[in-house]
Amino acid sequence: MKNIIAVFLKQLSDTLKNKTVLIQFAMFPVLVIVFENAVKLEDMPEHFFARIFAVMFVGMAPLTCMSAIIAEEKEKNTLRVLMMSNVKPAEYLVGVGAYVFVMCAFGTAVFAAVGGYTGADLALFVGVMSAGIILSELTGAVIGVFSSNQMTATSITVPVMAIFSFLPMLSMFNDTIKAAARVTYSQQLSELINGIGVSEISAESMIVISVNLVIAVALFTMAYRKKGLE
Amino acid sequence: MNCAIRTEGIVKSFGSRTVLDGIDLDIKGGEIFGLLGPSGAGKTTLIKILTGQLTQDSGTSYIGRKDTRKLTGADHKRFGITMDNFGLYDRLSCYENLLTFARIHGLPKSSITDALAKVGLSDAAKTPAGKLSKGMTGRLKLARAFMTDPDILFLDEPTSGLDPVSADEIHRIILSEKARGKTVFLTTHTMTEAEKLCGHIALLNEGKIVEYGSPEEICRRYDHQRMLKIHLSDGRDMELPHNSDAAAALSELIVSGRAETIHTTEPDLETVFMELTGKELSA
Ligand SMILES: Nc1ncnc2c1ncn2[C@@H]1O[C@H](COP(=O)(O)OP(=O)(O)OP(=O)(O)O)[C@@H](O)[C@H]1O
Numbered sequence: 199m200k201n202i203i204a205v206f207l208k209q210l211s212d213t214l215k216n217k218t219v220l221i222q223f224a225m226f227p228v229l230v231i232v233f234e235n236a237v238k239l240e241d242m243p244e245h246f247f248a249r250i251f252a253v254m255f256v257g258m259a260p261l262t263c264m265s266a267i268i269a270e271e272k273e274k275n276t277l278r279v280l281m282m283s284n285v286k287p288a289e290y291l292v293g294v295g296a297y298v299f300v301m302c303a304f305g306t307a308v309f310a311a312v313g314g315y316t317g318a319d320l321a322l323f324v325g326v327m328s329a330g331i332i333l334s335e336l337t338g339a340v341i342g343v344f345s346s347n348q349m350t351a352t353s354i355t356v357p358v359m360a361i362f363s364f365l366p367m368l369s370m371f372n373d374t375i376k377a378a379a380r381v382t383y384s385q386q387l388s389e390l391i392n393g394i395g396v397s398e399i400s401a402e403s404m405i406v407i408s409v410n411l412v413i414a415v416a417l418f419t420m421a422y423r424k425k426g427l428e
Numbered sequence: 429m430n431c432a433i434r435t436e437g438i439v440k441s442f443g444s445r446t447v448l449d450g451i452d453l454d455i456k457g458g459e460i461f462g463l464l465g466p467s468g469a470g471k472t473t474l475i476k477i478l479t480g481q482l483t484q485d486s487g488t489s490y491i492g493r494k495d496t497r498k499l500t501g502a503d504h505k506r507f508g509i510t511m512d513n514f515g516l517y518d519r520l521s522c523y524e525n526l527l528t529f530a531r532i533h534g535l536p537k538s539s540i541t542d543a544l545a546k547v548g549l550s551d552a553a554k555t556p557a558g559k560l561s562k563g564m565t566g567r568l569k570l571a572r573a574f575m576t577d578p579d580i581l582f583l584d585e586p587t588s589g590l591d592p593v594s595a596d597e598i599h600r601i602i603l604s605e606k607a608r609g610k611t612v613f614l615t616t617h618t619m620t621e622a623e624k625l626c627g628h629i630a631l632l633n634e635g636k637i638v639e640y641g642s643p644e645e646i647c648r649r650y651d652h653q654r655m656l657k658i659h660l661s662d663g664r665d666m667e668l669p670h671n672s673d674a675a676a677a678l679s680e681l682i683v684s685g686r687a688e689t690i691h692t693t694e695p696d697l698e699t700v701f702m703e704l705t706g707k708e709l710s711a
């Protein structure tokens with residue numbers, strides 16, 4: 199436990215100094231406040247931006263941060279020092295994962311407030327966001343474990359992140375994309391969020407999200423077996 | 429605690445290239461042992477094997493009674509390691525860097541300030557590690573290695589690329605650790621460093637140990653290399669062998685008054701190494 203806390207606190211003291219990570223945590227929460235207050239379009243559904251940005255945030259921030267943190271730690275040879283100090287790989291990943299989760303929880307709080315969720319809707323929103331953060335973290339961890347430096351990590355992160363965070367938005371304009379996007383967890387999260395207070399949770403969403411989770415865990419196990427944390 | 433390091437017939441290849449080719453070493457606990465060799469000799473590779481970061485292809489290596497292929501986290505806690513592939517958190521301050529490891533090892537905060545003071549980095553406590561000079565970076569890495577009060581220090585080229593003053597400071601720190609009973613295994617390119625610090629040294633060349641002993645012993649073994657260096661009154665220098673063959677020539681030089689100064693040159697490790705391998709030690 200003390201190792202997890204040490205990793206968590208190390209990340210925490212890095213937050214304000216690490217611009218890559220800080221921007222990811224702050225960008226969409228700041229954008230949503232600006233857009234919700236400043237932009238009013240004709241026929242715009244209520245809290246349009248809160249919903250769309252929440253999904254993009256979940257698809258982007260945890261994924262980018264996890265992969266960037268792990269890849270940098272490999273590139274700079276600090277991960278090795280941790281491992282040689284008897285920090286277990288699982289402890290390291292849980293420490294970083296918990297940190298990213300907490301930072302994203304602040305973002306989630308902003309979206310919840312701006313989106314005006316209350317009561318059961320709020321609980322559902324937080325639940326959906328949390329599931330999304332964890333899935334994105336896992337995906338990011340796969341990339342981080344797979345890459346040996348930040349360059350590689352970024353070049354894999356960008357397309358993967360684009361798929362997960364932009365598909366739900368693009369699928370609003372194009373039915374073909376929407377059909378394809380259905381198999382991604384982020385599209386399902388988007389549908390769940392848009393359905394809050396309107397429709398029940400669909401079996402499809404639960405299945406797709408579970409399958410995505412299983413795939414992410416399997417990929418992670420594969421990447422970890424192949425590359426370890428070296 | 430038994431901190432002796434023993435290896436028998438260590439062989440390690442990367443692909444078809446044999447980097448270590450039968451390394452036998454017997455290092456007593458509580459001494460400073462120096463592994464010398466030119467770049468690419470396999471020094472770092474041996475440290476990695478001894479610290480469990482790599483596994484040898486064949487041969488055995490023990491730290492105390494423990495096979496280095498079976499080292500556990502608890503064993504690693506007894507090691508203090510500095511090497512190039514051990515990084516620092518560039519954006520975090522010196523203090524924060526050590527704080528992370530103090531937490532991991534369950535050490536009090538006072539151990540951080542103590543460690544920083546020991547390596548003379550108290551004033552830089554708040555400086556981000558990425559902004560430190562090379563010498564300071566080396567000292568911060570040493571502080572991290574010493575902080576846990578390990579029994580054995582593995583220092584891979586602790587002074588490489590440092591100016592003489594910084595190197596001296598690091599030597600002082602290493603000697604004070606030895607005085608506290610620690611075992612130190614260090615690698616270096618510089619003979620003067622080995623002569624100054626090490627009780628025993630081994631010369632590693634092309635994967636084999638080509639010489640082993642105390643620095644003085646080794647130099648004595650190559651005594652036949654001793655030369656007379658004569659500075660002549662016309663400004664030229666000449667060298668004569670340090671034996672009776674040179675007597676006639678030497679007396680002639682003295683009688684004629686042409687010899688201004690006469691020195692004997694002791695073989696130093698540098699020349700020993702040259703004779704053994706035909707190579708310069710320091711790149
Ligand atoms: N992981 C590896 N894969 C392939 N070759 C390697 C690997 N590690 C080391 N080598 C090779 O093994 C040889 C010895 O390397 P090593 O780093 O042990 O030398 P060294 O004595 O520490 O040299 P230096 O003084 O430059 O640090 C080198 O030729 C190096 O290229």
Ligand SMILES: [Mg+2]
Pocket residue numbers: 471472473584
């Ligand atoms: Mg080396």
